[in-house]
Amino acid sequence: MDTLFKNFIDYFSTNQQLTELTKAEICKHLSILNLDKKHVLIKENQRHDFAYFVIKGAARSYYLKDGVEINTWFALENDMLGSLQNFQDKPSRETMEVIENSTLISINLKQIKPLMFSNIEIANFINAIITDYALFLEDKVYFSQMMSSMDRYLILLDKEPELFQRIPLTYIASYIGISRETLSRLRAKKTL
Template sequence: MIAAYFQSLGLFDREEITQIVQLFEYKKLNKNDFFVKENQPCNEVAFIASGIFRSYYNSSNAEDVTYCFRFPNSLIAAYSSFITGGPSVESMQAISPAELWVIKKSAIDKLAAESLVWTKYLRMIAEQQYLELEKRIFQLQKETALQRYTVLLRDQPEFVRQIPLQYLSSYLGITQRHLSRIRNEITF
């Protein structure tokens, strides 16, 4: 699965992919376990083989605010903490049992120092993170909660029903009651 991910990028040859895959360690998390906790440094990146994660932060009035979900076949890391080495401003929690393939920052740094292809890959990841952040900002400013929910349903239909309503409503920026009304409006 992780080899297929790297192969799909079209950056690495077969031998490089074999070497990369050997640097990852398998990790299993239970529902509600954390990949990263707020105020702790993030010194690894994981490929999600199975499971769903939510990224959230605590607001000034001590409410947790879900701002992102991560699904299988994607990467997860507290990106700003990973880059700076400082404490994470977010927590990343499994909302279902999850299987990960994890690589340490030290291994990534070594690969980047030895390979221009890795430098290109890391730039690509940084660009994807930027675009994702921009998309999220525009969603919150331009789209209604119904539109945001519809996009999430379109992009991840098999997983949305597994996300608890309190996390979905937080992600959409609405109350659970409003989310229930939206769900009733949409015909499946």
Template sequence: MESKILKYLSKYTSITKELENAVNESAFFKTYKKGTILLKEGSFSNECYFILDGCIRSYFLKDGEEKTIEFYTEEDVVTPANYGKSTPSRYYLECIEDTVVNVGNPTIENEMYQKYPQLESLSRVIAEVILTKQQESFTEFKTSTPEERYLNLLKTKPDLLQRVSQYQIASYLGITPESLSRIRKRIVYE
């Protein structure tokens, strides 16, 4: 067990030796400098990523402002909404740190699913797990005040606040940078 991606997959099921070899062989690494744009709004996507190290942010522009959709870090899977589709992307993907990833593409992915049905089964399970987590995040967001959302982030992803600039955190929380600044001040003196 050397590769991070196998470690990740083995959380969900036991991996056969054969599949292990296949995953290792098809694992394709890439390294990006901080600031690299992996996907632009309006363009197409044929790549998905498994993050080994670093941080990727998805965002789009609304009224000239960057609205952060999500931050992805180590062990996260980044699959653009238009991955493998002939529709233009609604958002950007940007490396906000130097980032190392395994890259996948639809061709290899589908070949792998053909050869290893166990892998597709695993993908189904993982997709369902991520979907459940996503729904829980959404619910938490919907039923919380901005201050509660910030406190929750502090609790669940404290590292993110060290790694990411505050105005990006603010838009991720659905508020203005000024508001986040005031919330932080308020918390200190409470």
């Protein structure tokens, strides 16, 4: 098995031991992609059969609000990127694109999904990914209501300092839920 695939599989199988047979089965539906910055992976309002896992590089997910990009997620190394809507065979609400030259694993959802109903390990593997996502969304909702914009900035800075090295502040601002200008002012105020 490709050692890169192994990383991905291990990452979402901390709650169960996968047999070699199952791992091999999953690998059949994975492949490696090398993509340049600005390559678009998933387009808004389109059905799409793949999700991705970042080996090296970075990607983002965003949608348009009145012509302005609102970023909803930045995937760095060992992060998943994909649309649950796509997994449900519905069109993605978001556009996803690579923002650094990157190496990704692509996961063929169309092929893997039916295996949930015949292979219990795969069912729980997928379940782990979805549960992870639900917990991420719960946090997102909670923090966006509970915290002031300054708090959200400071928490992100604390938990994901790498983002600030690699992602333009313009993108990060909309991720936190504020305008570019407001983020700039928060940063100025903080260092007083």
